[in-house]
Amino acid sequence: MSIFSVKNLECIRRDKVLFQGLDFMLEDGDLLQIDGINGSGKSTLLQLCVGLIRATTGTIFWNAENIIDCRYQFQSNISYIGHADGIKADLTVQENITLMHSLSGSPAAVDYPSILKLIGVAGTEKVFVKRLSAGQRRRIGLARLFMTPAKLWLLDEPFNTLDKYGKTIIEQLIVQHCATGGMVIFAAHQLLEMADYTLQHIHLGHH
Amino acid sequence: MNMPRWMHQFASLKYFYTLSRWLPRWLALACLVCFISGLYGGLILAPADYQQGDSFRIIYIHVPSAWLSLFIYMIMATAGGIGLIWRIKIAEIIARSSAPIGASFTFLALVTGAIWGKPMWGTWWVWDARLTSELILLFLYLGYIALQSAFEDRRVAAQAGAILALVGVVNIPIIHYSVEWWNTLHQGPTLTKFDKPSIHLSMLIPLLLMLLGFKTFYLATLLIRVRSEILEYECNSAWVRELIKGINNDVK
Amino acid sequence: MRAYLNIFFVIVRRDLLLAFRNKAEWTNPLLFFIIVIMLFPLAFGSDPTLLKQLTASIIWVAALLSTCLSLETIFRTDFEDGSIEQFILSRYPLLLTVNAKILAHWISAGIPLILIALVTGFVLSLSNQTMFALCTTLLLGTPILSLIGAITAALTIGLRGGMLLSLLILPLYIPVLIFSMLAIQNATVGQSITAEIYFLAGILVLALTLAPIATSVALRIRLS
Numbered sequence: 001m002s003i004f005s006v007k008n009l010e011c012i013r014r015d016k017v018l019f020q021g022l023d024f025m026l027e028d029g030d031l032l033q034i035d036g037i038n039g040s041g042k043s044t045l046l047q048l049c050v051g052l053i054r055a056t057t058g059t060i061f062w063n064a065e066n067i068i069d070c071r072y073q074f075q076s077n078i079s080y081i082g083h084a085d086g087i088k089a090d091l092t093v094q095e096n097i098t099l100m101h102s103l104s105g106s107p108a109a110v111d112y113p114s115i116l117k118l119i120g121v122a123g124t125e126k127v128f129v130k131r132l133s134a135g136q137r138r139r140i141g142l143a144r145l146f147m148t149p150a151k152l153w154l155l156d157e158p159f160n161t162l163d164k165y166g167k168t169i170i171e172q173l174i175v176q177h178c179a180t181g182g183m184v185i186f187a188a189h190q191l192l193e194m195a196d197y198t199l200q201h202i203h204l205g206h207h
Numbered sequence: 208m209n210m211p212r213w214m215h216q217f218a219s220l221k222y223f224y225t226l227s228r229w230l231p232r233w234l235a236l237a238c239l240v241c242f243i244s245g246l247y248g249g250l251i252l253a254p255a256d257y258q259q260g261d262s263f264r265i266i267y268i269h270v271p272s273a274w275l276s277l278f279i280y281m282i283m284a285t286a287g288g289i290g291l292i293w294r295i296k297i298a299e300i301i302a303r304s305s306a307p308i309g310a311s312f313t314f315l316a317l318v319t320g321a322i323w324g325k326p327m328w329g330t331w332w333v334w335d336a337r338l339t340s341e342l343i344l345l346f347l348y349l350g351y352i353a354l355q356s357a358f359e360d361r362r363v364a365a366q367a368g369a370i371l372a373l374v375g376v377v378n379i380p381i382i383h384y385s386v387e388w389w390n391t392l393h394q395g396p397t398l399t400k401f402d403k404p405s406i407h408l409s410m411l412i413p414l415l416l417m418l419l420g421f422k423t424f425y426l427a428t429l430l431i432r433v434r435s436e437i438l439e440y441e442c443n444s445a446w447v448r449e450l451i452k453g454i455n456n457d458v459k
Numbered sequence: 460m461r462a463y464l465n466i467f468f469v470i471v472r473r474d475l476l477l478a479f480r481n482k483a484e485w486t487n488p489l490l491f492f493i494i495v496i497m498l499f500p501l502a503f504g505s506d507p508t509l510l511k512q513l514t515a516s517i518i519w520v521a522a523l524l525s526t527c528l529s530l531e532t533i534f535r536t537d538f539e540d541g542s543i544e545q546f547i548l549s550r551y552p553l554l555l556t557v558n559a560k561i562l563a564h565w566i567s568a569g570i571p572l573i574l575i576a577l578v579t580g581f582v583l584s585l586s587n588q589t590m591f592a593l594c595t596t597l598l599l600g601t602p603i604l605s606l607i608g609a610i611t612a613a614l615t616i617g618l619r620g621g622m623l624l625s626l627l628i629l630p631l632y633i634p635v636l637i638f639s640m641l642a643i644q645n646a647t648v649g650q651s652i653t654a655e656i657y658f659l660a661g662i663l664v665l666a667l668t669l670a671p672i673a674t675s676v677a678l679r680i681r682l683s
Binding site: 291343346347349350353354357358363366367370371373374375377378381382384385386388389 | 607610611614615618623626627629630631633634637638640641658662665669673676677680681683
Binding site for chain 1: 462465466469473476477480481536539540541542544545546547548549550551552682683
């Protein structure tokens with residue numbers, strides 16, 4: 001059982017208050033969507049949650065411990081995918097996936113063909129990432145989620161640039177992860193109906 | 208990392224702003240007294256040097272500014288480091304506000320060194336170890352200022368600057384030593400200019416007064432800069448709005 | 460421990476592979492290095508005795524300038540494509556990644572520089588002692604350039620223009636330049652260079668200890 005909680009979070013960026021007094025908590029199996037218009041602080045909130053930026057006030061806890069005090073323990077339990085895909089254009093798809101796999105620290109061996117098939121880019125192992133389309137790159141970036149042993153996923157606009165098919169795969173993946181006891185926080189500017197799974201919401205942009 | 212309670216209170220910008228209200232004026236007054244007495248003692252009372260004549264009198268400007276140029280860099284790095292570790296805003300502000308003042312003193316030290324050098328060496332600039340170190344220090348300051356102005360976000364700028372200042376502080380002794388070594392090997396031991404093994408008391412006292420005057424000048428200008436920067440930092444907070452409202456009412 | 464070493468070499472290999480794939484980015488600073496060396500004789504005239512005295516100094520100044528250029532690329536693409544984010548948030552310490560990246564930079568930028576410098580020295584028929592001093596100072600000095608440079612490169616990633624990087628970095632390079640030049644001059648007149656070499660080694664140890672830490676902190680700050 002793990003608990004991720006946020007207490008009294010406030011964020012001020014460029015002299016503008018984005019949000020104040022934000023509290024929420026996630027337990028095993030919880031799925032949380034952050035929505036709000038552009039510039040409402042969705043990405044900032046996610047970056048705060050993973051510890052990339054520090055809050056002006058407020059604390060973030062992983063199992064009742066401040067994430068700043070247990071940085072690497074926390075980080076081995078999360079998988080974050082931001083706006084950028086975090087893949088190298090000058091490496092092939094296979095090289096990229098090997099790299100992601102090593103960094104994820106997962107002990108299990110990686111089965112490229114089946115992962116590539118699952119995300120709908122089968123047969124691209126030897127192709128340079130720079131030759132792929134934006135949607136395909138996004139899928140490769142999201143391929144991390146198939147390899148990571150992490151419990152908590154934090155995804156910033158995971159459905160951006162994905163087509164309908166890609167969106168369905170990722171949605172299924174997220175729901176499956178939660179159903180097996182994982183936790184997911186994702187940001188998306190429009191509300192999504194996740195097939196038969198209870199979805200919590202945080203709406204940013206009112207104050 | 209936790210910090211003691213009193214540090215917390217002192218770190219509050221509002222507390223600092225109210226506390227430091229009268230300080231710049233008192234410091235400016237002290238500075239004026241030191242300057243007048245120091246300059247009178249140095250330029251009029253002190254006897255001319257038996258070797259250098261009256262031109263030695265530039266040390267009353269040169270030595271304090273050279274001394275402060277290094278001192279301010281140390282302050283900048285220390286305050287920057289404190290800001291980096293404990294995320295104290297006031298330390299960040301002090302570090303940022305010190306940079307232009309320090310750069311000005313370094314520049315002043317260079318200019319006075321060159322002016323002094325003209326009658327002594329017959330040329331404005333020689334690659335003397337101290338002057339060269341001072342020139343490098345000026346570049347360190349200018350680099351810091353350039354880095355500050357490259358960022359939009361003040362806090363990121365302050366933290367990035369703190370790292371640069373700390374790297375600079377580690378480097379300064381190495382730079383100083385290497386330049387000195389380079390200089391002795393190249394030019395042979397030149398006579399050391401401002402080291403006087405036995406400086407006469409009538410020359411020393413004005414020099415100390417000038418040092419004190421320069422230091423109070425630094426503190427006064429620093430506080431003025433820090434106070435205005437605090438207002439900019441906190442422009443959204445209630446107490447600054449109150450303050451501005453109060454000032455506007457007074458004007459009416 | 461094994462896992463850490465493994466990750467370290469994975470990242471070194473990744474960076475070397477990327478440097479190898481992106482040949483222009485890797486070779487341009489080296490080309491610049493050669494061109495700068497060539498400019499000096501054109502500026503000073505082709506008096507052989509004068510040039511013989513200056514060659515080692517010219518090589519060192521050119522090395523500093525070309526390192527400024529190659530350092531710009533050390534974190535840039537990783538910053539743009541989000542890889543730095545992944546490094547920071549991975550379960551492995553950022554210090555490990557930073558060390559690996561600096562080592563990769565030295566292998567891809569420093570070592571070719573040393574080789575070219577040696578060829579240049581050979582072609583311009585420097586004396587054996589001078590060649591030895593040049594070689595030793597470059598071997599000890601170029602890692603320092605990569606290490607200190609990484610800090611400023613991390614501070615300036617994402618800021619437009621490489622000018623700022625050079626501005627910040629060149630003053631910090633002065634001690635390395637001075638000690639190397641002193642060693643080479645001593646060697647040319649047949650004196651011992653031990654003292655200067657010890658100083659360079661001392662700076663290298665200091666840089667090895669502190670620079671990766673400063674670079675990691677700088678990267679975290681830049682990402683926030």
